Amino acid sequence: MSPVTAQDYARTVRTAPQALREVRLEVARYLGSQGLEKITDDVLLIVTELLSNVYKHVHDKESLVRIIVRGASCRISVSDSSWDTPSVRTPSLENLDGRGMFLVSQLDPHWMVEITNHGKRIVCSVPVPGLTVRSGLGQW
Structure with a gap:
């Protein structure tokens, strides 16, 4: 993974509704400061769903949120201490839970789980409109 630069966003958070x-406010400000207002809704949805999963399913509630913009791509990752991986479920009227990763997969069908020494990292990417990746750029 790329080192964090002054333009990147990184925050360790103990997940709770107020946090x-x-x-969400910090990420929206960060994206605005980078001129990325067009992708704010998508990025916030992904961050919200991934952090909600940490709150619901991870014992210690600790997570690291990172947002890295390189070339024409915005990479969002949330790391936590659990090795349990999320799955995409088909939404139904009978089951009110399980829509989060379905929504994430609609925004990034190629989202992935990276297993780490301390748990896992969920990684998603959102394209940055109006930019294109040139050879050698946009590499993580």
């Missing part, structure tokens, strides 16, 4: 609100 989720703060992270």
Whole structure:
């Protein structure tokens, strides 16, 4: 993974409803400062769903949120201490849970799980409109 630069966003958070609100505000400000307002809704949806999963399913509730923009791609990752991996479920009227990763997969069908020494990292990418990746750029 790329080192964090001054233009990247990184925050360790103990996931709770109030912290989720703060992270959403910070991420929106970060994207605005980078001129990326067009992707704010998609990035916030992904961050919200991934952090909600940490809150619901990870014992210690700790996570690291990173947003890295390189070339024409915005990479969003959320790391936590659990090795349990999320799955995409088909939404149904009978089951009110399980829509989060379905929504994430609609925004990035190629999202992935990276297993780490301390748990996992969920990684998603959102294209940055109006930019194209040239040879040698956009590499992680």
